[in-house]
Structure formats: structure tokens, C-alpha cells
Amino acid sequence: MSPVFKREDGFCFKIYSNEELRKHIHVIKAECEAKFWLEPTVELAENFGFKPKELKKINQMLEQYGDDFKRQFSEHISKRIDD
Numbered sequence: 001m002s003p004v005f006k007r008e009d010g011f012c013f014k015i016y017s018n019e020e021l022r023k024h025i026h027v028i029k030a031e032c033e034a035k036f037w038l039e040p041t042v043e044l045a046e047n048f049g050f051k052p053k054e055l056k057k058i059n060q061m062l063e064q065y066g067d068d069f070k071r072q073f074s075e076h077i078s079k080r081i082d083d
Contacts, residue, residue, distance in 0.1 A: 005072045011058065013065075015073060016067060023073045027058050036062055038070050 002038060005025065016027045021052040023038040024045060032049035036042055042062045062069070 003072075003076055007070055008031070008061065009057075011061070013061075013069065015076065017076070021077060022027050025062070025069050029054070034058065038062070038066055038073065042066055 002014050004012055004014045010029050012029070013025050015025060023056050025036055025038060027034045027036065027050075029050075032054070034047045034050050034055065035045040036044050036051070044059075047055065050058065053076060
């Protein structure tokens with residue numbers, strides 16, 4: 001199961017349930033995907049196809065919604081562990 005946390009401006013923000021517990025988020029748009037760490041600070045982990053301008057926009061969105069994404073990540077992971 002890969003929950004979608006948010007969709008905005010064509011970007012889809014989600015996690016993959018079988019990955020590590022360190023808080024992170026995947027951002028997908030068309031054929032591009034990037035993975036960002038959410039802690040200790042927002043940081044690009046991997047990028048597959050996004051241009052620098054798009055990464056800057058994504059980073060701004062992550063700064064804006066980061067606390068919500070961290071909360072959602074924790075809630076999802078705790079449900080996964082309890083199952």
C-alpha cells in the first residue's frame with residue numbers, strides 16, 4: 001500500500017510502505033520521481049528526471065507542508081507496525 005499524502009500542481013506526494021522508517025516522501029509527476037528526507041531537515045535523497053526549477057518548487061512545498069507530511073508518515077508507519 002502506498003498512501004498518497006497530497007496532490008498539488010500535478011505533483012503527487014506519497015510513501016512506499018515497505019521502505020525504511022526514516023521520515024521521507026516520494027514526489028511523482030509524469031515520468032519524474034524524487035525522494036526527499038524530511039528529517040532532520042528537508043533534503044533531496046534521489047532524483048529521477050526533475051529539473052532544478054521543479055526541485056526548487058518541490059522543496060518549497062515540502063517546507064510548507066513538511067510538518068503535515070511527518071505526522072502522516074508517523075501515523076501510517078505506526079498502523080503498519082500494529083498490523
